[in-house]
Structures are given as C-alpha cells and as structure tokens.
Amino acid sequence: MSELVRMEGIDMRFPGVHALKAVNFDLRKAEVHALMGENGAGKSTLMKVLSGVYQPGAGRILIDGTEVTVPGPRAAQDLGIGIIHQELALMKDLTVAQNIFIGREPRKSFGRLDEARLNAAAAALFASMNVTMDPRAPVEGLTIARQQMVEIAKALSHRSRVLVMDEPTAALNDAEIAELFRIIRQLRSEGVGIVYISHKMDEIKRIADRVTVMRDGAWVGTVEAADTPIARIIAMMVGRELTDETVQIPDLSVAETALEVRHLGRGRAVRDVSFSLKKGEILGFAGLMGAGRTELARLIFGADPRDGGEIIVHGQHRQISSPEQAVRAGIGYLSEDRKQFGLALGMDVRANIALASLPRYSDMLGRIDEGKLGEIARDYIARLAIRTPSDAQEVRLLSGGNQQKVVIAKWLLRDCDILIFDEPTRGIDVGAKAEIHRLLESLAADGKAIIVISSELPEVLRLSHRIAVMCEGRLTGFLPGGASQEEIMALATKRDSMGEGEAA
Amino acid sequence: MTTTTAKPVPAARKGGGAQQKLLAFASLIVLVIGFSLASPNFFQVANIMAILQATSVNGVLAVGVTLIIITGGIDLSIGTLMTFCSVMAGVVLTWWGMPLVLGVAAAIATGALCGLISGTFVARMKIPPFIATLGMMLMLKGLSLIVTGTKPIYFNSTPGFTTIAQGSLIGAVIPEFPVPNGVLILFLVAGAAAWVLSRTVLGRYTFALGSNEEAVRLSGVNTAAWKMAIYALSGAICGIAGVLIASRINSAQPALGLGYELEAIAAVVIGGTSLAGGRGTILGTLIGALIMSVLTNGLRVLSVAPEWQTVVTGAIIIVAVYADQLRRGRAA
Numbered sequence: 001m002s003e004l005v006r007m008e009g010i011d012m013r014f015p016g017v018h019a020l021k022a023v024n025f026d027l028r029k030a031e032v033h034a035l036m037g038e039n040g041a042g043k044s045t046l047m048k049v050l051s052g053v054y055q056p057g058a059g060r061i062l063i064d065g066t067e068v069t070v071p072g073p074r075a076a077q078d079l080g081i082g083i084i085h086q087e088l089a090l091m092k093d094l095t096v097a098q099n100i101f102i103g104r105e106p107r108k109s110f111g112r113l114d115e116a117r118l119n120a121a122a123a124a125l126f127a128s129m130n131v132t133m134d135p136r137a138p139v140e141g142l143t144i145a146r147q148q149m150v151e152i153a154k155a156l157s158h159r160s161r162v163l164v165m166d167e168p169t170a171a172l173n174d175a176e177i178a179e180l181f182r183i184i185r186q187l188r189s190e191g192v193g194i195v196y197i198s199h200k201m202d203e204i205k206r207i208a209d210r211v212t213v214m215r216d217g218a219w220v221g222t223v224e225a226a227d228t229p230i231a232r233i234i235a236m237m238v239g240r241e242l243t244d245e246t247v248q249i250p251d252l253s254v255a256e257t258a259l260e261v262r263h264l265g266r267g268r269a270v271r272d273v274s275f276s277l278k279k280g281e282i283l284g285f286a287g288l289m290g291a292g293r294t295e296l297a298r299l300i301f302g303a304d305p306r307d308g309g310e311i312i313v314h315g316q317h318r319q320i321s322s323p324e325q326a327v328r329a330g331i332g333y334l335s336e337d338r339k340q341f342g343l344a345l346g347m348d349v350r351a352n353i354a355l356a357s358l359p360r361y362s363d364m365l366g367r368i369d370e371g372k373l374g375e376i377a378r379d380y381i382a383r384l385a386i387r388t389p390s391d392a393q394e395v396r397l398l399s400g401g402n403q404q405k406v407v408i409a410k411w412l413l414r415d416c417d418i419l420i421f422d423e424p425t426r427g428i429d430v431g432a433k434a435e436i437h438r439l440l441e442s443l444a445a446d447g448k449a450i451i452v453i454s455s456e457l458p459e460v461l462r463l464s465h466r467i468a469v470m471c472e473g474r475l476t477g478f479l480p481g482g483a484s485q486e487e488i489m490a491l492a493t494k495r496d497s498m499g500e501g502e503a504a
Numbered sequence: 505m506t507t508t509t510a511k512p513v514p515a516a517r518k519g520g521g522a523q524q525k526l527l528a529f530a531s532l533i534v535l536v537i538g539f540s541l542a543s544p545n546f547f548q549v550a551n552i553m554a555i556l557q558a559t560s561v562n563g564v565l566a567v568g569v570t571l572i573i574i575t576g577g578i579d580l581s582i583g584t585l586m587t588f589c590s591v592m593a594g595v596v597l598t599w600w601g602m603p604l605v606l607g608v609a610a611a612i613a614t615g616a617l618c619g620l621i622s623g624t625f626v627a628r629m630k631i632p633p634f635i636a637t638l639g640m641m642l643m644l645k646g647l648s649l650i651v652t653g654t655k656p657i658y659f660n661s662t663p664g665f666t667t668i669a670q671g672s673l674i675g676a677v678i679p680e681f682p683v684p685n686g687v688l689i690l691f692l693v694a695g696a697a698a699w700v701l702s703r704t705v706l707g708r709y710t711f712a713l714g715s716n717e718e719a720v721r722l723s724g725v726n727t728a729a730w731k732m733a734i735y736a737l738s739g740a741i742c743g744i745a746g747v748l749i750a751s752r753i754n755s756a757q758p759a760l761g762l763g764y765e766l767e768a769i770a771a772v773v774i775g776g777t778s779l780a781g782g783r784g785t786i787l788g789t790l791i792g793a794l795i796m797s798v799l800t801n802g803l804r805v806l807s808v809a810p811e812w813q814t815v816v817t818g819a820i821i822i823v824a825v826y827a828d829q830l831r832r833g834r835a836a
Binding site (some may be wrong): 196301303322324326328329333334340341342344345346347351354355356357360365366367368370396410414448 | 662700702703705706709711712715716718719720721722724725726782783806
C-alpha cells in the first residue's frame with residue numbers, strides 16, 4: 001500500500017496552549033485511519049493543519065512523497081484533501097446541487113447559470129456513490145445523515161483522494177451509520193484514504209484499518225485496529241498519570257436531598273434520566289460530546305421544554321418550565337458558553353452580579369439601590385477573589401476565570417443553593433482552573449448542592465463525590481468518586497444499539 | 505469589606521458613551537456656529553425658539569424609541585401611533601367634551617396600550633420587531649382614519665389645549681426667553697427617560713436585553729414581561745408626542761404621522777445609539793434631534809431648497825453612523 005499523506009513533527013501553539021507537540025501522522029491509499037483521543041487531545045487541530053485552516057509552527061507535510069505547503073482551504077482542495085467538519089457547513093436554502101458546486105457553478109453565455117448541467121453533475125456524483133438523492137431538493141428538508149452525503153459528494157466533486165471526517169456519526173442513528181460505512185468502504189475500495197475522527201470504540205472496530213491515538217496534543221501511538229483490544233486503545237487515550245490533587249469525599253449519609261429528578265426526557269437528546277443530589281454533594285456528569293449532559297442541565301433549569309418527568313426540589317414537586325421558575329426554586333445554571341448565555345459582556349461587574357437579583361435591591365418605583373449593590377459587588381469581588389480594577393469594570397475586559405467568578409457571584413447573590421456548572425473551566429487557564437475547583441469544593445462544604453458537567457475526565461475525577469455517566473441521552477450508570485477513567489469510558493461508550501428505530 | 509477592593513470609578517463606566525456624545529455634541533456646535541456666521545438671522549432668540557419648538561415632537565418620539573432600540577428592537581409604528589393618540593385626545597375632548605386632563609390621559613393611555621400590544625407581538629408571539637411594528641404602523645394609520653372619518657378633529661372647544669405646546673411658562677417668568685412649553689415637556693420627558701434608564705430596574709433590563717437577551721433569560725428574569733413594559737413605556741411617550749403635535753396645530757390630523765418614525769429613528773442613530781442594541785443614551789438622542797432641526801432650520805434660513813435639506817439629512821445619518829463605526833473599530 002502506497003503512502004498518500006505524511007505529516008512530520010507538526011507543532012502548533014495557540015496563546016497559552018501547546019496544541020500540537022511534534023505530531024507524526026501518515027495515511028495510506030485505500031485505508032481508513034482512525035484518529036482518536038479525548039476532547040482537546042488535538043485531533044481536530046491536526047486535521048485543520050492538513051486542510052489548510054491552520055498554519056503549523058513547525059513540521060512538514062508530504063503528499064505522494066512530495067513536500068507541500070497548504071496555505072489555505074482552497075489549496076487543500078487543489079491537493080485533493082477534502083474535510084467534512086463536525087458542524088456541517090451547508091447553505092440550507094440552496095438545493096443539494098447548488099451546495100455541492102457553490103463557487104464553481106457551470107455557466108452559459110452572458111454569465112447565466114447552467115442549472116441543467118449543475119444538476120446532472122450532482123446526479124452523476126450520487127450515482128457513483130450509489131446513493132439516491134434528488135439534486136434539486138433544498139438542503140433544509142434533509143436529515144443530518146442526508147446532509148452528510150451532500151458534504152461527501154461535495155468533497156468528492158473536488159476529486160479528493162484524502163477525505164477527513166470529523167465525528168461523522170455524532171448525530172446519526174444505526175441505519176444511517178450503516179449506510180455511511182457502506183459509502184466509506186466503497187470509497188476505500190476506490191483508493192481514497194480516509195481519516196476518521198471519533199471516540200466511539202465500537203465504530204473503530206467496524207471500520208478502521210489503523211488507529212492513531214493522541215493525548216494532550218501529542219502523538220501516543222499508531223496501531224493496527226484488527227489486533228488491538230479496545231481496552232488497550234482506551235488506556236492509550238486516557239494515559240496513566242493521576243491528577244495531583246485527589247477528591248475528598250465527605251460523609252453525606254445524613255445529608256438531606258436537595259434535588260431529585262425523575263424520568264426526565266426530551267426527544268432523543270435526553271431519555272428517561274433519574275437521579276438525586278444531596279446538599280453538600282458534588283455530582284459529576286461525564287460523557288462524550290453529544291451525550292446529552294448540557295441538554296439535561298437545560299431541562300432541569302427550564303431553559304428548554306421537556307417531554308415529561310418530575311423535578312423535586314427540597315422534597316417539593318416544582319413546576320419548572322422557565323428559567324424564572326427554576327431560579328425561584330433556587331437552581332442556578334452556569335452555562336458552558338459564558339459569553340453567550342451567562343454574561344452581559346458590555347455591562348459592568350456590578351450589573352452582572354446583580355442581574356438575577358435586581359428586584360430585591362430596588363424600591364417600589366423600581367429605583368435601583370446602587371450604593372447597596374456596589375457594596376455587595378465589592379464584597380463578592382473580595383470573597384471570590386475576582387481580579388478586576390473595580391466593580392465598574394466591563395466584564396468583557398476580564399479573563400475567563402474571573403468572568404466565571406462573576407457568574408458564580410450572580411447565583412450566590414440570588415441565594416441559589418443548587419448550582420449546575422456546565423464545563424466550569426472551559427477556556428480558563430491552568431492556574432485559575434485550580435482556583436475554580438477549590439471554590440466549587442468550598443461551595444459544597446457550605447451545603448450547596450452542585451452538579452458539574454465536564455468533558456475533561458481529570459476534572460470530573462478531581463471534583464466529583466459521585467459520578468453519573470451519560471451516553472446518547474441515557475444515564476448509563478453511576479460510579480463512586482475516585483473511579484478509574486477506564487470505568488467511566490466504558491460507561492460513556494455503552495451505546496444502546498438495539499431497537500432505536502425512527503419510532504422514537 | 506477588605507482594603508484590597510478597588511475604589512468604584514463612576515466616570516469610567518460612561519467612558520464609551522461620553523465619547524460618542526461628545527462627537528455628536530461637537531457636530532451640533534459646529535453647525536450652530538457655521539450657520540451663525542453664514543447668516544445674521546440664524547442666531548436670534550426667536551429663531552432659536554423656533555428650532556427648539558420644531559425639535560419637541562420629533563425629540564419626544566425619538567426619546568421613546570431610544571428605549572426600544574437599546575433593547576435591540578425597533579418600532580416603526582411610533583409616527584402613526586402618535587397620530588392615533590392625538591385622535592383619541594380629540595375624541596375625548598372635542599366629541600365627548602371631557603376636561604383637558606382626561607384628554608391628555610386618554611392619549612397617553614392609548615399610547616401605552618398600543619405599545620403593550622406591540623410588545624406582546626414581539627416578546628410573546630416572537631414576531632420580529634420590524635414586522636410586528638410595521639403591522640402596527642399600518643393598523644394604527646387605518647384606525648385613525650376610520651375613527652375620524654378621515655376628517656380632522658379641532659380642539660376649539662377646549663380652551664387651553666394649544667397652550668400645552670405653544671404657551672410658555674418660562675416666558676411668563678423670564679420674558680427674554682419665551683421657551684415654549686413643548687420644549688419644556690421634551691426636556692422633562694428626556695430627563696425622566698434618562699433617569700429610568702440609569703437608575704431603575706426597567707432601565708437596567710433595557711440595556712441587558714440589548715446586550716444579551718438569552719443571558720438575561722437564563723438569569724431567571726421574565727424577559728418577555730419586561731420587554732412588553734418597555735414597549736408600553738415607549739408607547740406612552742408617543743402619547744405625549746401626540747398631545748404635543750395636536751396642541752401645536754390645534755387639531756388631530758388623521759392623515760399625519762407616516763415618516764415621523766423614520767425622522768425619530770434618524771435622530772436616535774445620529775445620537776450614537778446602536779441599532780444592534782445594548783448601548784445608547786437619551787442625551788445623545790436629544791442632540792441627534794437638535795442636529796436635525798438645526799440643519800433644517802439653518803438651510804431654510806440660508807434659502808436652500810427643502811429638497812436639499814432632505815438630502816443633507818440623509819447624508820448626515822450616513823456620516824454619523826460611519827463615524828461611530830470608526831470609533832468602535834478603534835475601541836475594539
């Protein structure tokens with residue numbers, strides 16, 4: 001088998017992050033090469049280097065043995081490298097054929113579009129893939145799986161010999177996955193080299209020829225898929241190093257239950273989830289991307305409508321169908337995307353801390369007691385060690401860690417005693433991370449009931465008194481604090497492959 | 505609590521806004537000086553009063569719509585709502601012969617109610633503000649014509665109605681400065697709106713909604729209710745504008761109103777309020793409204809054709825927003 005792509009010593013830094021550490025990778029003709037690793041391991045970054053999105057700080061790329069530079073996505077296309085991103089990038093109001101040939105539309109005289117040739121060319125592409133698809137159909141009405149077919153056709157239309165697929169099955173059901181795999185196998189038999197990014201173990205066994213594992217931006221190893229046990233691959237992914245700080249699990253046997261959730265569900269995203277949470281407890285939620293943890297948090301918080309289920313707060317059934325009701329029940333949600341969902345960036349620290357509690361600090365005319373609020377804001381700035389020149393600083397000028405503390409202060413001021421942290425340290429540098437971790441622990445020690453959702457296993461292990469693991473919207477099991485990463489990964493990949501038809 | 509906390513810096517929080525107001529204010533001064541040099545007739549007490557009087561209706565409307573624009577919304581119905589409010593005042597005063605106070609109250613209540621309806625369309629039914637208020641604009645225009653049978657209602661039977669805008673309380677005290685009451689009302693409305701924006705919960709949510717509505721909702725705030733309240737307040741201010749214009753022309757003219765909304769929005773934009781929401785000041789809007797009437801008046805004093813006045817106003821809007829973009833580009 002001849003070598004199609006070779007990447008040698010690829011090194012890349014972002015501000016504050018060493019994203020790729022001298023990574024080696026190669027791809028042969030007619031092979032499916034799985035690229036695996038936890039979130040943030042550097043898989044997508046490496047492939048963005050290959051497809052010209054990023055320029056590496058060091059290293060070289062060879063195509064067919066010749067060194068090349070890939071200055072941009074257009075150059076990657078010309079080299080025959082196609083990439084299908086996890087977030088599909090189609091224009092939903094255009095038709096299938098128009099999407100495939102965007103920017104390269106066949107023309108007639110006077111610049112008129114040749115729709116007939118456009119549609120014929122698209123039809124030919126789908127015929128070569130053995131897929132039935134109407135080129136004239138608007139993309140909007142297609143399922144995610146069908147949209148993916150359009151992306152594949154688009155990549156093939158560039159005569160791609162290298163096809164990178166970033167977690168292509170994240171949103172597909174089993175029948176759709178089977179069809180996708182059929183196409184992948186067909187492309188492989190035609191000599192296309194496929195890089196398959198995923199962290200689903202069962203898929204790797206079904207489709208991959210070789211597996212390369214990355215961890216923390218570094219290459220860990222490349223193995224043959226057929227004769228490597230899954231346990232070995234998992235061990236390569238999570239590594240063996242232990243976190244320096246270990247979790248202290250308090251005795252919660254007499255603590256009262258703060259929150260109980262029964263049979264919560266929303267479509268396929270969250271399916272029949274039940275759990276309870278005690279005062280003073282930190283319950284970690286682990287799972288892979290798309291496991292439904294954020295969706296579950298938003299259901300508990302009333303941010304999205306739920307299909308069914310009960311929420312019991314401090315022993316009382318609560319009707320929670322809006323964030324307003326959740327907050328009144330004492331539930332605070334700290335979103336993974338602080339900038340979009342947590343903060344009014346253009347407003348100052350004081351206003352953000354007060355955002356959920358304004359009516360309490362205003363009189364009958366609605367006048368805000370600015371003096372009192374300033375006092376409170378400065379108190380929280382001191383207590384949470386928020387580094388800001390003053391309470392009148394706009395929050396957009398603060399660092400990620402300090403912005404997170406402002407959101408925490410907002411919920412503490414509102415007397416929320418059930419706090420849901422969604423990726424509490426995403427985008428926060430290492431020093432501030434430890435500080436946020438200690439803050440969460442002290443909040444729990446004060447009797448707050450805390451849920452921590454995190455995609456970083458070390459973080460879940462560092463904080464959780466108990467760990468709930470989700471996979472594909474279901475709660476696949478609970479583990480005691482201090483469980484091993486392997487145990488978590490086993491539950492996080494425990495897919496329910498039976499009986500998941502369209503009826504659901 | 506501790507000595508490590510920094511001192512509050514009240515001046516710092518107004519930094520960006522102050523700069524943008526400064527720009528608009530400087531333009532206003534340049535215009536006034538320019539016109540004064542160009543024509544001796546411009547900087548006369550009578551002419552200045554005329555400019556202020558001409559600003560009053562547009563200014564009040566602009567102050568109202570500033571609130572909505574800060575939330576990230578828009579209101580195209582303010583012009584025809586103003587007319588509908590003056591028609592309702594006419595109905596109560598002239599047709600039903602009720603006392604003056606009730607006529608004014610009817611206009612303001614009508615404005616608040618219509619604002620609440622627009623707010624319901626936007627906040628509860630999730631109709632984009634542009635569409636919802638476009639619909640309201642046409643409905644109110646039609647309703648004004650239906651209620652009046654397309655004929656104006658005159659206020660001759662209500663003594664004192666014209667003094668609401670045309671009289672001068674200040675002139676009675678200081679005869680050299682007969683500031684019309686309409687102008688006084690404009691400044692009172694502007695002052696009250698500025699106070700609401702900077703000091704009250706409603707004002708804080710107005711900025712917060714424009715800054716990041718989803719974050720406000722996820723803070724447990726009933727965003728829909730507050731948004732409706734803001735539209736209602738803006739509607740009530742339109743009601744005041746309705747009284748002012750009716751008082752100035754001593755009649756409710758049902759065909760009037762279209763076009764006023766764009767003039768008011770222009771004033772808001774010239775005053776530096778961002779149509780993207782989250783930022784804006786009442787003082788800026790006032791200055792924006794003054795710039796527009798100074799321009800119109802000054803060009804008329806210089807005997808420039810009215811057609812050209814419109815062209816110049818349009819150009820000013822482009823220049824004002826571009827200047828703001830440049831400033832923001834530097835800031836970011």
